[in-house]
Amino acid sequence: MNDDAGSDGPGSDGYRPATKLVEAGRRKEWTRGIVNPPVWRASTMLFDDCAHLKAASKNPNAGLYYGRRGAPTQWSLAEALTELEPGAAGTILYPSGTAAIAQTLLALLKPGDELLMVDSSYEPTRVFCATILKRMGIATQFYDPLADAGAIAALCTERTKLIFLESPGSLTFEVQDVPGIAAMARGRGIATVLDNTWATPLLFPAIAHVDVSILACTKYVVGHSDVMLGSATARPGPFERVRTTAQRLGNCVSPDDAFLAARGLRTMGVRLKQHEAGALAVARWLEARPEVARVIHPAIEGCPGHDLWKRDFLGASGLFAFELARADEAARARLIDSLSLFGIGFSWGGFESLALPIDPAPIRETRTWPTGALVRIHIGIEDPADLIADLDQAFARL
Template sequence: MSKNDEESLRPATRLVQGGRRPEWTGDPRLGGAVVNPPVWRASTILYDNVADLKARGHATHDKLYYGRRGTPNVWALADALTDLEPGAEGTLLYPSGVAANSAGLLALLSPGDHLLMVDSAYEPTRAFCNGMLARMGVRTTYYDPLIGAGIADLLTDQTKLIFLESPGSLTFEVQDVPAITAIARRRGIVTMLDNTWATPLLFPALAHGVDVAMMSLTKYAGGHSDAMMGSLTATRAVWPKLRSAAYQLGQAVSPDDCAMMLRGLRTLDVRMARHGENGLAVANWLAARAEVGRVLHPALSGDPGHALWKRDFNGTSGLFGFTLKGVDEAARTRFIDALSHFGIGFSWGGYESLVVPSDPATIRSATLWTDPDPLVRLSIGLEDPADLIADLERGFAAL
């Protein structure tokens, strides 16, 4: 199949077929092929002779060289993720989403550079900017996630990268990604997007002008809360810098984890549909409750980001927040502790529903979070939404 034919396939088909190259799933000597690449656990790779070793070189993203450079499990997962972003040159894998973000920023920024970071970014991303990047002489300016084309007013001659996260993982503001990336392209500035909430199924980042799309595969891509990994999928112009930095930093992932991630990825299309459907059912129910101040969910018509979500996204995931009207933190704790179908735990995107208290005011600098009502974040899983709603009723009773 030609590259054009592959890119014409719809996302659900690409999810099933991506990364299943015959050389990774079959052996002519055995007279057949398997559906999934077998797990290739390896540190040392053996060569036939010295000439073979020297001929192998270092262009090893799809050839065995040394275990850290990957085996067919790594390449199959990377291939499958690249297939989800038409126009991408390739994908690199990292031990976690935080590692992917940090490695990407290190690869693309140098001392003296200026970084524009969205104010609603995931807290570990902010910590990296305020810590290691600051120590190496990179200046970070945080910006309002709703700034849109106004980002142009913040650019300087030293601005080298604009980081986006849409929707924000705590407060769910939707950014005008096409407006920001268009300005960045005209100025020769790289853009990087944390696309974990939507995945490429709901928001094909590169098609909206983004140069580097990051995902915490730990969440929806893996989908089963049993493995951690992150990815960067990039355009041809940016790809060499990312790849070189990943090799220099010694970033590597386990072939076993890749096999688990690839298995989760195959069902991402059907799982995302159910997450979105369940999430909307719960969100709409919450919006009608007297105990709720507001629901932070861009797919709801009353949400401030709804128009941009409707314009740019292909659907919704199951992560959103809501406030408890007129109560204190102790009441929020009673509400959460009364739930039985929602696990209390970090991360999200697995098959099970989760709940955590959320306090975004503590990690804002360019914008203020002034809502006096305590915020709760829900990750809606694959349970029957009627059971989840009944559980939330028990939480409200505990207020």
């Protein structure tokens, strides 16, 4: 069984999510008596005879065929991710989250189509639309992340074939009405794709609403800041197009990376709880600081889309932002440079805390963002009291 594993084999569909994280993808024929499916490193798969080769060629996704199509190490992870999304047909793995987004868009769009892209999307997603898709004759129209389904419907034309959502946005954290937008799109025959990296399927089961759910598995799935990986989990229909495109583009994922991601997946539930608790503790502390103008966290009252988060989400992760009271880039740099427990770097979702200066204003098209000193912060699994103390001494240096 290949990268669409999870739809027809022994699974954990009757279990709750925490149990699925432990049980999913651990077929006996893949584990062979040990706890974890081992690392299968292979480019060439051998066939018993020509008849075996001919039979395998009729359905190369049904089992071992060629290394690019994976082996039990990759299949195990794909099956586990699929089982976290009831109703999904399967999951494709990619060497990064950006690759998952790019190849999914290529699978579902063709020249002459129009894409509606949320204006709070991940910057590499925007760049892909402005370069590769534009050269292919696929138009991109950005829409306000706070727009409701009716406002987005008014933007749709006969050329609109896909609506891309990212909720919350990974810089400005607006929460979208994913169920409402997806229902509107389905009624018009328009595909929907959601970047669900912030929440993961544990906090927002996306396939209940959208056609394709994308994760930058580099973040919470891996959880240890040591693997680049992405995934696209899809409903029947879109899945076939996503899988075929990935195969024709030569997409493949290292078995070692898949193994590490599967190992990280087993503890994602308990890590997310720690991320959530620590982030809320730090966010509430920041709210009380006179140096902070506002905290931008979906779970905090008054933040854009908080009511939607409260309605639709099962919890929060560790990524949010805050704005300093003074628009002073030098002061922001002093603050971040003074931190000892927070690394300065891209990505997030690992066990360590991070702080990063962000400036969304130059890349936004539909909504004016203040040019104040914004800091994106990821709270790891350290003790939040230590993180607060570290922030306290850094504020003292302002």
